[in-house]
Amino acid sequence: MRLFFGLEDLARVRIVATLGPLAETMLALELLGRPVRRALFDPWRRQSRRRLTPDGVELARALAPAGRVSFDLFSLLGRKESLEEGLDRLAATPHRLLRAELEAVGTQHLCRWPLRDLLDHDDRQRRRAMEHTLAACHDATVRPYWPRIRARVESEAVAMARSYAGEGLEGLLVGRWPGVTWCPLVLEVSNPQCRMSCDVHLQGRGLTIVPAFFCTDPFLAAAADGSAVFLPVPTPPTMPTAAALWRPSGTGPVHELAALLGGTRAAVLAAAAPGRTTGEIARHLDISPASASQHTAVLREAGLLTSRREANTVLHTLTPTGRALLDRGLGQGAPG
Numbered sequence: 001m002r003l004f005f006g007l008e009d010l011a012r013v014r015i016v017a018t019l020g021p022l023a024e025t026m027l028a029l030e031l032l033g034r035p036v037r038r039a040l041f042d043p044w045r046r047q048s049r050r051r052l053t054p055d056g057v058e059l060a061r062a063l064a065p066a067g068r069v070s071f072d073l074f075s076l077l078g079r080k081e082s083l084e085e086g087l088d089r090l091a092a093t094p095h096r097l098l099r100a101e102l103e104a105v106g107t108q109h110l111c112r113w114p115l116r117d118l119l120d121h122d123d124r125q126r127r128r129a130m131e132h133t134l135a136a137c138h139d140a141t142v143r144p145y146w147p148r149i150r151a152r153v154e155s156e157a158v159a160m161a162r163s164y165a166g167e168g169l170e171g172l173l174v175g176r177w178p179g180v181t182w183c184p185l186v187l188e189v190s191n192p193q194c195r196m197s198c199d200v201h202l203q204g205r206g207l208t209i210v211p212a213f214f215c216t217d218p219f220l221a222a223a224a225d226g227s228a229v230f231l232p233v234p235t236p237p238t239m240p241t242a243a244a245l246w247r248p249s250g251t252g253p254v255h256e257l258a259a260l261l262g263g264t265r266a267a268v269l270a271a272a273a274p275g276r277t278t279g280e281i282a283r284h285l286d287i288s289p290a291s292a293s294q295h296t297a298v299l300r301e302a303g304l305l306t307s308r309r310e311a312n313t314v315l316h317t318l319t320p321t322g323r324a325l326l327d328r329g330l331g332q333g334a335p336g
Contacts, residue, residue: 003187012206022086026073027214028141051140095122211235
């Protein structure tokens with residue numbers, strides 16, 4: 001797929017931290033059935049398969065059949081920060097769009113799970129079953145690791161934003177991901193899972209680049225209403241960090257960081273990693289703004305955060321010491 005930029009599009013390139021937990025769940029279901037990156041993901045595959053319900057297994061086979069294109073959940077939903085927001089958006093998706101995606105997967109696979117009725121008419125019971133099973137798949141494949149996955153993609157988004165600020169779009173894209181090439185004003189993305197070859201003219205929509213943890217190859221996706229174009233790019237763990245990532249919650253370095261700082265304060269430190277205001281940290285962690293302000297003050301006094309006032313808000317970012325402490329707590333190793 002070739003993406004054609006105009007000057008206005010170059011000014012509208014954005015880098016955001018995550019696709020959201022439901023989109024990552026769909027990518028996880030695809031990865032579950034593909035024997036790639038075994039050393040990195042096989043421990044996760046074993047743990048996830050043990051947790052999947054029989055309905056979850058059948059849904060994964062129906063929506064992400066091995067060797068075929070998968071259900072394009074991301075284009076239907078766009079970026080949704082929470083699982084609940086994603087499920088609400090799926091429930092509100094027009095039937096014609098849902099049917100088009102099911103047909104693209106291939107009707108011969110849908111008999112493995114009761115989705116065939118959705119091809120013919122908008123069956124609310126089948127929709128609810130699909131939403132419930134997707135939530136169960138999220139619980140099995142993504143939720144146990146989500147805080148660490150979120151920290152990983154947020155850290156990568158910060159690094160990408162710095163690269164873009166210093167080297168421009170060409171410096172960010174060239175040589176970073178296989179299959180992505182840049183010739184001034186034309187971005188080409190080659191993906192073996194892509195359904196078609198086509199040229200896309202952005203026409204002022206810009207491009208949103210998103211690190212995606214369970215993504216194996218970069219791909220282009222457009223919102224169902226055509227208002228935005230996304231480039232999700234792979235952000236897998238490294239070999240030294242994979243073992244710590246799949247460790248059960250409450251053990252190892254993450255637990256030790258919480259024991260050192262306190263559970264909420266450690267969460268505030270992680271929430272501040274991509275740069276957030278006090279209100280954003282409070283909403284991200286579902287705590288009061290007063291509590292967020294108190295914890296950031298303690299972390300700032302300890303030299304782990306810096307705070308800068310911007311208009312009526314205070315933006316918090318990590319100091320090098322805070323970054324090193326967080327990276328060690330997440331099993332990512334100290335920065336160079």
